Amino acid sequence: MSTDCTQIAHALGQLGLYLRNAQWRGEQTEALTPTQVGVLTALHRNGPARVQALARQLGTRHATMSEVVSTLVRRGLVAKERDPDDGRAMRIALTPEGATVAAERDRVPPGLSRAIDRLEAGERAAFKRTLAAIIRDLQIAGEIAPQRMCVTCRFFRPNAHADARAPHHCAFVDQPFGDATLLFDCPDQEEADAADRRDIWSRFRAGTPPAG
Ligand code: SF4
Structure with missing residues (x-):
């Protein structure tokens, strides 16, 4: 290691x-x-x-x-x-x-809540992208259960908008959002099929808009 x-x-x-x-x-x-x-x-x-x-x-x-x-x-x-x-x-x-x-x-400890609140928006967005990459990798390897997260969701449209602060789109609630608002346990998540999951992820990482 x-x-x-x-x-x-x-x-x-x-x-x-x-x-x-x-x-x-x-x-x-x-x-x-x-x-x-x-x-x-x-x-x-x-x-x-x-x-x-x-x-x-x-x-x-x-x-x-x-x-x-x-x-x-x-x-x-x-x-x-x-x-x-x-x-x-x-x-x-x-x-x-x-x-x-x-x-x-289920309560977030106050100390952790305080530390996260002190992160700047860019730091929080980068942290969430990093967490998404690690969790997705472990999920693909079958080492953790599928998580109800945006980056594997059939409603997720990465980089659908020109606004750098809110480039993504959730087709379930029909709203734009940014990396800092990525969810990891969304009750409305529906897993995309395998080919779409790969496509969503590569577009998310590359910063390219959805096809079509
Ligand atoms: S339904 Fe939930 S998990 Fe899916 S894109 Fe929208 S916010 Fe993300």
Whole structure:
């Protein structure tokens, strides 16, 4: 591993440790695994979901997710309820106690929030482009679950506008936006097909507008 890789991995590791420690402060519940936290925060952000959808979102097998959900049910943090869209199916929802834990876990620590707020617009935009490149690479390698991010979304139109501050376009909300507003967990994201994902990415990186 090059020195660059080591130093960057160290810095990311320090941030990860900081986030985990900050999330632990004030935690009244027993230890939660990263996947259990992932389920709670996904339900907190997006509302009730079926086991299948949670497994897909967190990149686990269905059987593994069923076990995770069963553990959370036993701990009183989630409950199963009928899916109003399909009376024969069940979905998973937070209990009041689970909602409290999830809100605490999903909170951005004030120190990190302050540090990010102090970034200049250009720094934040460059940081988001860099994060998108790293996450996309890991996603292609199958090392992390698909993320609901702009750069793999079928509604993303990179460099569709001449305005350097807001060159991209979201066809879902029909709005221009810039790198600093790229999303990594968008509830409206729909994964583009593989060929389109490659095209979107190369146009995003090259700064060229969408075809057509
Ligand atoms: S729908 Fe969401 S993820 Fe897709 S381009 Fe729009 S903002 Fe980005």
